[in-house]
Amino acid sequence: MSIAEQYFPEEPKAPVVKSTEFPGPQTKAKINSLGDYMDNRPVYFVADYEKSVGNYIVDVDGNTLLDVYAQIASIPLGYNNPALIQAAKSDKMIRAIVDRPALSNFPGADTEEIIAELIKVAPKGQDKIFSGLSGADANELAFKAAFFWYQSQKRGFHTDFSAEENKTVMENAAPGSPELAIMSFDRAFHGRLFASASCTRSKPIHKLDMPSFKWPKAEYPSYKYPLDKHVAENAEEDKRCLAIVDNLFKTWHAPIAALLIEPIQSEGGDNHGSNEFFQGLRDITLKYGALMIVDEVQTGVGATGTMWCHEHFNLSPAPDMVTFSKKFQSAGYYFHDPEIIPNVAYRQFNTWCGDPARMILAGAIGAEILKHDLAAKAQKVGSYLFGKLEALQVKYPKHLRDLRGKNRATFIAWSLEDGAARNKFLSDMKTVGINIGGCAEDSVRLRPTLVFEEKHADILVAGIEKVLSGY
Amino acid sequence: MSIAEQYFPEEPKAPVVKSTEFPGPQTKAKINSLGDYMDNRPVYFVADYEKSVGNYIVDVDGNTLLDVYAQIASIPLGYNNPALIQAAKSDKMIRAIVDRPALSNFPGADTEEIIAELIKVAPKGQDKIFSGLSGADANELAFKAAFFWYQSQKRGFHTDFSAEENKTVMENAAPGSPELAIMSFDRAFHGRLFASASCTRSKPIHKLDMPSFKWPKAEYPSYKYPLDKHVAENAEEDKRCLAIVDNLFKTWHAPIAALLIEPIQSEGGDNHGSNEFFQGLRDITLKYGALMIVDEVQTGVGATGTMWCHEHFNLSPAPDMVTFSKKFQSAGYYFHDPEIIPNVAYRQFNTWCGDPARMILAGAIGAEILKHDLAAKAQKVGSYLFGKLEALQVKYPKHLRDLRGKNRATFIAWSLEDGAARNKFLSDMKTVGINIGGCAEDSVRLRPTLVFEEKHADILVAGIEKVLSGY
Numbered sequence: 054m055s056i057a058e059q060y061f062p063e064e065p066k067a068p069v070v071k072s073t074e075f076p077g078p079q080t081k082a083k084i085n086s087l088g089d090y091m092d093n094r095p096v097y098f099v100a101d102y103e104k105s106v107g108n109y110i111v112d113v114d115g116n117t118l119l120d121v122y123a124q125i126a127s128i129p130l131g132y133n134n135p136a137l138i139q140a141a142k143s144d145k146m147i148r149a150i151v152d153r154p155a156l157s158n159f160p161g162a163d164t165e166e167i168i169a170e171l172i173k174v175a176p177k178g179q180d181k182i183f184s185g186l187s188g189a190d191a192n193e194l195a196f197k198a199a200f201f202w203y204q205s206q207k208r209g210f211h212t213d214f215s216a217e218e219n220k221t222v223m224e225n226a227a228p229g230s231p232e233l234a235i236m237s238f239d240r241a242f243h244g245r246l247f248a249s250a251s252c253t254r255s256k257p258i259h260k261l262d263m264p265s266f267k268w269p270k271a272e273y274p275s276y277k278y279p280l281d282k283h284v285a286e287n288a289e290e291d292k293r294c295l296a297i298v299d300n301l302f303k304t305w306h307a308p309i310a311a312l313l314i315e316p317i318q319s320e321g322g323d324n325h326g327s328n329e330f331f332q333g334l335r336d337i338t339l340k341y342g343a344l345m346i347v348d349e350v351q352t353g354v355g356a357t358g359t360m361w362c363h364e365h366f367n368l369s370p371a372p373d374m375v376t377f378s379k380k381f382q383s384a385g386y387y388f389h390d391p392e393i394i395p396n397v398a399y400r401q402f403n404t405w406c407g408d409p410a411r412m413i414l415a416g417a418i419g420a421e422i423l424k425h426d427l428a429a430k431a432q433k434v435g436s437y438l439f440g441k442l443e444a445l446q447v448k449y450p451k452h453l454r455d456l457r458g459k460n461r462a463t464f465i466a467w468s469l470e471d472g473a474a475r476n477k478f479l480s481d482m483k484t485v486g487i488n489i490g491g492c493a494e495d496s497v498r499l500r501p502t503l504v505f506e507e508k509h510a511d512i513l514v515a516g517i518e519k520v521l522s523g524y
Numbered sequence: 525m526s527i528a529e530q531y532f533p534e535e536p537k538a539p540v541v542k543s544t545e546f547p548g549p550q551t552k553a554k555i556n557s558l559g560d561y562m563d564n565r566p567v568y569f570v571a572d573y574e575k576s577v578g579n580y581i582v583d584v585d586g587n588t589l590l591d592v593y594a595q596i597a598s599i600p601l602g603y604n605n606p607a608l609i610q611a612a613k614s615d616k617m618i619r620a621i622v623d624r625p626a627l628s629n630f631p632g633a634d635t636e637e638i639i640a641e642l643i644k645v646a647p648k649g650q651d652k653i654f655s656g657l658s659g660a661d662a663n664e665l666a667f668k669a670a671f672f673w674y675q676s677q678k679r680g681f682h683t684d685f686s687a688e689e690n691k692t693v694m695e696n697a698a699p700g701s702p703e704l705a706i707m708s709f710d711r712a713f714h715g716r717l718f719a720s721a722s723c724t725r726s727k728p729i730h731k732l733d734m735p736s737f738k739w740p741k742a743e744y745p746s747y748k749y750p751l752d753k754h755v756a757e758n759a760e761e762d763k764r765c766l767a768i769v770d771n772l773f774k775t776w777h778a779p780i781a782a783l784l785i786e787p788i789q790s791e792g793g794d795n796h797g798s799n800e801f802f803q804g805l806r807d808i809t810l811k812y813g814a815l816m817i818v819d820e821v822q823t824g825v826g827a828t829g830t831m832w833c834h835e836h837f838n839l840s841p842a843p844d845m846v847t848f849s850k851k852f853q854s855a856g857y858y859f860h861d862p863e864i865i866p867n868v869a870y871r872q873f874n875t876w877c878g879d880p881a882r883m884i885l886a887g888a889i890g891a892e893i894l895k896h897d898l899a900a901k902a903q904k905v906g907s908y909l910f911g912k913l914e915a916l917q918v919k920y921p922k923h924l925r926d927l928r929g930k931n932r933a934t935f936i937a938w939s940l941e942d943g944a945a946r947n948k949f950l951s952d953m954k955t956v957g958i959n960i961g962g963c964a965e966d967s968v969r970l971r972p973t974l975v976f977e978e979k980h981a982d983i984l985v986a987g988i989e990k991v992l993s994g995y
Contacts, residue, residue, distance in 0.1 A: 086636060087636050095629055095869045095870055096628065096631060100633070101633050102623040124626040125626045128624075133622060133623060141621040144574075146621070147609060150881065151608040152576065154595055157566045158567065159567075164570070165554065165558050168561045172561060187874065190658070190717070200734055218732060230731065244874070261690070261693050261871070264737055267697075378875075382624060398565035399566055403659075404598060408879075410621065414621060414622070
């Protein structure tokens with residue numbers, strides 16, 4: 054029996070489409086009344102989570118959709134996973150919900166055990182954690198750690214702040230509040246708060262009208278596909294992009310404390326970088342005494358066939374910080390150097406320092422992934438699916454361009470001819486019972502759960518073919 | 525039977541101190557082993573939340589402390605409150621935990637009902653909400669809304685972004701990323717992410733080494749106490765501070781989109797402003813076409829005798845946004861003007877747009893406060909406690925200076941002679957079985973739960989007297 058069958062004996066065998074148009078009438082009415090309280094324009098549909106099971110999401114019109122988007126890539130083990138329901142019903146969880154501690158001031162007797170579970174699935178080379186609440190929060194907490202570290206290297210780790218630093222910081226002025234930078238990449242997405250949005254370079258809508266930090270932007274490689282037919286050109290592209298990074302470190306007007314990068318740029322279009330590119334970046338950060346922060350918010354937690362995507366790259370030494378959120382349900386950053394913990398207490402601090410309820414869930418998610426070897430299983434089903442899509446590409450080359458994500462499990466994407474065609478495709482897929490997401494202007498991204506199996510892949514591929522055959 | 529007795533028939537009658545020194549031996553060992561995973565320096569003690577009940581927190585050494593700090597002012601209804609346990613065990617909660625939706629893309633059938641519960645306890649004049657995850661997050665989301673609104677007033681609400689805005693924003697440059705400011709106040713605390721830290725002006729440690737936005741800082745009134753003996757001087761102080769605000773609006777080098785203020789500056793020392801001061805600020809924001817954001821992260825949710833502290837001020841018109849977190853367990857901002865919702869979708873957006881698990885809890889907290897009239901009850905016990913502290917002040921004037929918080933329920937504070945005396949006092953209070961917090965350099969703040977009653981106040985006052993009588 055497959056894992057999906059073990060978890061979800063009641064999982065539907067196939068999608069059921071009841072509505073003649075999307076959104077259906079019940080959903081439309083619900084979207085309308087939601088408008089009294091919130092911005093309802095981004096709502097795709099209103100789900101019935103009580104009825105949703107495994108890889109299938111059910112909407113309030115009774116449509117049962119195979120879900121290969123999984124809440125913007127954030128449902129790890131399927132809807133109503135029994136192992137997670139068990140965790141949610143535990144006494145430990147109930148206490149975490151009703152007696153939420155200020156974790157750094159008054160941790161509970163079970164806090165150590167809760168954190169230890171998260172360390173069990175830490176990226177290779179990492180053994181410490183600081184918890185936050187969302188992907189943007191995780192990244193900005195990592196920026197803080199990076200700036201503290203960078204200045205402490207200059208000042209001396211155990212050197213006190215000067216009187217001038219203590220005075221000027223209250224005026225938001227140097228030297229207490231220095232001009233320092235984080236380097237990010239063109240087409241990157243790292244969140245939408247102010248510092249994280251300063252690093253986000255995917256779409257104007259993410260940051261228009263927001264004041265920003267004037268931080269450097271490097272270039273992420275743009276490869277030619279299929280990769281095995283463009284080896285030399287893509288290696289040149291790596292070199293070109295690495296040279297830009299090196300040059301920015303040399304010439305930027307303010308010190309760059311850290312380089313921030315996604316192992317696969319996700320919102321930005323599922324852009325991949327080679328092992329060589331990432332090792333090159335690691336070398337450059339060492340050369341200039343900057344930290345390397347790998348943003349695994351979307352790529353982490355088994356999605357690419359390893360627990361953490363950057364583990365594919367065999368980076369040496371390991372990155373300085375790895376941020377996470379989404380599929381892990383809890384957020385924060387992993388690290389290993391004790392000097393990433395600031396020289397004095399209360400520098401990296403806030404009321405809650407994470408949410409133990411979400412941390413308990415993350416621990417349960419990690420344990421299930423290890424127990425059932427779900428990252429390796431995702432790799433296997435991903436290879437199967439990639440093969441099917443390659444075959445389909447021969448038939449529909451116009452609508453299945455630049456197929457990306459080989460050997461990255463189900464973390465697969467492709468481009469259509471333009472944005473209008475992509476949007477029509479996403480919308481048409483609902484009529485064949487599949488909920489699927491886009492990225493960048495013209496791409497489709499697959500982000501199924503870790504319990505997405507060959508049988509689900511077959512339904513997905515048949516659905517894609519049915520839609521494309523009508524074009 | 526009092527509410528505390530109804531909720532907690534097993535609540536201890538008095539503190540129990542077992543340790544001869546704090547932290548006790550078990551706590552010490554636990555703090556030490558926590559150091560393997562996290563920064564353990566801020567840990568006061570390790571709590572046993574299973575054994576904690578109502579107003580009493582139990583540590584792993586078996587000390588039972590009356591808790592008038594309540595997790596940095598964030599436990600609303602006492603430890604292991606049965607009404608919240610019921611909410612935590614509900615099917616709705618379990619679904620919210622295991623099937624966490626991307627609330628703005630795929631809300632659940634119960635999302636509207638969950639939000640409606642939060643609207644039931646909205647500040648007067650507010651009827652819409654945007655949810656976030658922490659106080660800092662809530663404030664920064666409100667800044668985003670303010671900047672979007674401010675630019676949309678200039679641009680025209682339905683006017684498209686220009687090609688130049690769309691282009692320059694990707695370079696973090698004007699006009700797409702304009703220079704705009706938020707005005708905050710000296711001694712303010714609004715969080716520790718980058719934009720929120722730029723508004724925080726309480727202590728250097730909150731923001732040293734962090735790059736910041738160069739935003740204006742006004743002055744918050746410093747009153748003379750007792751208030752009724754310094755009416756004329758304090759009215760002058762209001763005028764002086766209002767003139768500074770007005771002048772900053774006139775002279776600041778960049779447009780100020782919003783004024784951000786706490787109804788009572790909490791981390792900054794429990795500094796109060798008069799009704800006239802706050803109405804004056806409201807008038808100035810209207811004069812200059814800026815928004816008024818009231819940060820109720822610490823003051824909100826019944827703590828000052830009304831559901832929201834700024835309701836004491838009778839502001840007209842109501843503030844544009846009111847941010848919340850802490851005692852509400854969920855975070856975000858309330859608002860009323862439909863134009864606070866940006867002109868196009870996906871501007872105020874992120875993966876989760878809040879946490880329905882924490883929103884369900886907030887709804888249950890709000891419902892209990894209304895059902896049992898807990899804000900009014902806190903006002904009553906606060907008056908009782910304030911009277912007792914005034915009497916004690918006559919006896920110990922040196923250690924009970926500038927008693928603050930009359931008619932603000934149990935949101936009471938005072939100053940000691942200096943920081944060392946204050947720190948010793950906080951520490952000595954544990955030896956008489958009371959967990960109590962400080963603010964600013966030399967002050968003590970009371971932040972008990974909303975089920976803190978006269979009998980608890982008597983224990984607190986006796987404990988304070990016992991400690992002070994030894995000085």
